[in-house]
Amino acid sequence: MIPHNAYVFVGDGRKALILRNEGDTKFPNLKTEQVFENDNPPTREQGTDKPGRGFASVGARRSAMEEADTHAIEEQRFAKGLAAELETLVREKNVAALVIAAPPRTLAELRKSLHEEVKKRVIAEVDKDLANQPVYEIEKVLTA
Numbered sequence: 001m002i003p004h005n006a007y008v009f010v011g012d013g014r015k016a017l018i019l020r021n022e023g024d025t026k027f028p029n030l031k032t033e034q035v036f037e038n039d040n041p042p043t044r045e046q047g048t049d050k051p052g053r054g055f056a057s058v059g060a061r062r063s064a065m066e067e068a069d070t071h072a073i074e075e076q077r078f079a080k081g082l083a084a085e086l087e088t089l090v091r092e093k094n095v096a097a098l099v100i101a102a103p104p105r106t107l108a109e110l111r112k113s114l115h116e117e118v119k120k121r122v123i124a125e126v127d128k129d130l131a132n133q134p135v136y137e138i139e140k141v142l143t144a
Contacts, residue, residue: 001025002142006097006123007033009086010138012106012131013075014038016082018089019135028143030135036085038078079106083113090118099142101126 002008008019008030016036023029089095098121102110107127114122130138 002028002030002099003097003123006099007089007093007095008099008101008138008142009082010101010130010133011036011079011082011110012103012129013072013078015131016078016085017131017138018085019138028139030139032135034085034089036078036082038074075106076109079109080113083110083115083118086110086118087115090115090121095121097121097123099124099126101128101130101138101142103127103129 002021002025004021004024006021008017008021010017010019014037017032018034018036019030020033021028022031086098090098098118100107100110100122104127107125124142126142128141130141133141
C-alpha cells in the first residue's frame with residue numbers, strides 16, 4: 001500500500017528513479033520526479049593492467065593480487081550518492097513515506113548509507129531490480 005504523495009525510489013548500480021504517487025493507496029499513479037544515470041562500463045572495459053604481484057621479502061614466494069572490481073566499486077559509490085539525494089529529498093519535500101525498490105546488493109549499500117531521518121520514513125523495501133522497467137510495471141510489482 002503506497003499512500004498518496006508517498007515517494008518511491010527505484011534503482012540499481014546504474015540507474016535510479018524517484019517517483020511520487022499522485023493516486024491513492026488503492027489505485028497508485030506513479031509519476032517520475034527525478035532520474036539519475038551512472039555511466040558504469042564493465043570492469044574489463046575500465047582496467048587494462050594485469051593484476052599486481054606481491055613478493056615475500058624472504059624466500060621465493062610470489063603471489064598475484066586480485067584485480068579490483070572497479071564496476072562494483074562504482075556501483076557502491078553511486079548508491080552512496082543516491083542515499084545523499086534521498087536525504088535531500090526528504091528534507092526539502094518533507095517526505096512522510098518512502099518505498100525503496102532495489103536489487104539486494106544495492107539495497108544493502110543504501111541501508112548502510114541512508115541517514116536516520118530517511119530510514120524513519122521508509123515504509124517498505126522491495127529487493128527486486130525494477131530500474132529498467134516502465135512505470136506501469138513498477139506499479140504492478142509494488143501493488144501485488
